[in-house]
Amino acid sequence: xxxxxxVVNLDRCSGCDSCVVHCKYxxxxxxxxxxxxVTAVGPTGDFPDVEMYWLPVFCQQCxxxxxxxxxxxxxxxxxxxxNVVLVxxxxxxxxxxxxxxxxxxVRHFNEVEGVVEKCTLCSQLTAAGDDVPACVHNCPTGARxxxxxxxxxxxxxxxxAKYDADAIHSLPDPGNAHPATKYILSPSIAAWKELx
Numbered sequence: 564x565x566x567x568x569x570v571v572n573l574d575r576c577s578g579c580d581s582c583v584v585h586c587k588y589x590x591x592x593x594x595x596x597x598x599x600x601v602t603a604v605g606p607t608g609d610f611p612d613v614e615m616y617w618l619p620v621f622c623q624q625c626x627x628x629x630x631x632x633x634x635x636x637x638x639x640x641x642x643x644x645x646n647v648v649l650v651x652x653x654x655x656x657x658x659x660x661x662x663x664x665x666x667x668x669v670r671h672f673n674e675v676e677g678v679v680e681k682c683t684l685c686s687q688l689t690a691a692g693d694d695v696p697a698c699v700h701n702c703p704t705g706a707r708x709x710x711x712x713x714x715x716x717x718x719x720x721x722x723x724a725k726y727d728a729d730a731i732h733s734l735p736d737p738g739n740a741h742p743a744t745k746y747i748l749s750p751s752i753a754a755w756k757e758l759x
Contacts, residue, residue, distance in 0.1 A: 564644040566712040567684060568624040568743040569699070570719040574752050576708035578603060580708065583700035586621075589685060589697035596671050597680040598622070599698060605758050616752035619707075621698075622669050622682040623734055623742035624648055630661035630670065630681075639679075647686060649729030652678045666737040685710070712743060722747070734758075 586592070586599045598621060605615030619701025628648050633641045638654035639661045641647070650661075655678040662670045662679060670681045685696035688726055689709070694700075695718075699707040715724070723731060723745060732746045732755045748755050 565644075565714075566624075566626075567647055567710065568690075568712060568719065568744055568745070569684070569691040569696070570708040570710075570745045570747065571619055572708070572722060573616045573746055573748040575618045575704045575724075576601075576619065577704050577706075579703060579753065581701055581703055582619055585701040586682070589688075590683075592680075593675060596641075596673065598669070598671065598680065602758070604758065605753065606746065607754075607756075616748060616753045618746070618758065619698075620667060621671060621744075622648060622735070623740070623744040624684070626738050626741035626743060629664035629666065629738075629740060632661045635666040637654075642686070645690060645715070646688065647684050649683055649686065650670050650679055650681060652676065652680075654727055655679055666740060667742075668735060677682070688740045702731055705737075729737065 569573045579600050580601055580740050599619060601617050601619045604618050606613045608614055628717030635656045636656055640649060642649050651702045657677040659672060670679050688694040697710045708722045709719045712720055714720060726747050730747055730749045732748055733742050733759050
């Protein structure tokens, strides 16, 4: 089964918010709505031993997404072909249960349409397998990688293969969600912090 997700190399991320801007532009998000946000972690430590990194947070493409299991109408679902967690706006009744179910706070309510929305990994671009999400394409530091983690030849898998296990991280799993998204942060850059 496909395990499409993003891998973000925090060793390279400069916190420029280009991913945020291009996500909003590609997906036509309204003012105040974000499917991706970047948080500064740090600075921590005492001079001259100070460290800091930037942490982009978006849909983690969980293996067992709570947002899907709590949705009463089936609007939140996993695409059977790509395995990407999506929202069918025609079925969404705006109850926001999925927003409460998501442990990462990455779903947003579209006030105009009265539905919940989230990162789709730019499925309008990637469904055919020929393109990458806008945030990946437009990252000026080359910190983002898209691909199927079950495919060792995907860009995401190849980037992970370059690093030891102590440099590969996931956001904290509050239960059995098993977030698929991976973050690379080398110990020589900064110590990974459990923020969520």
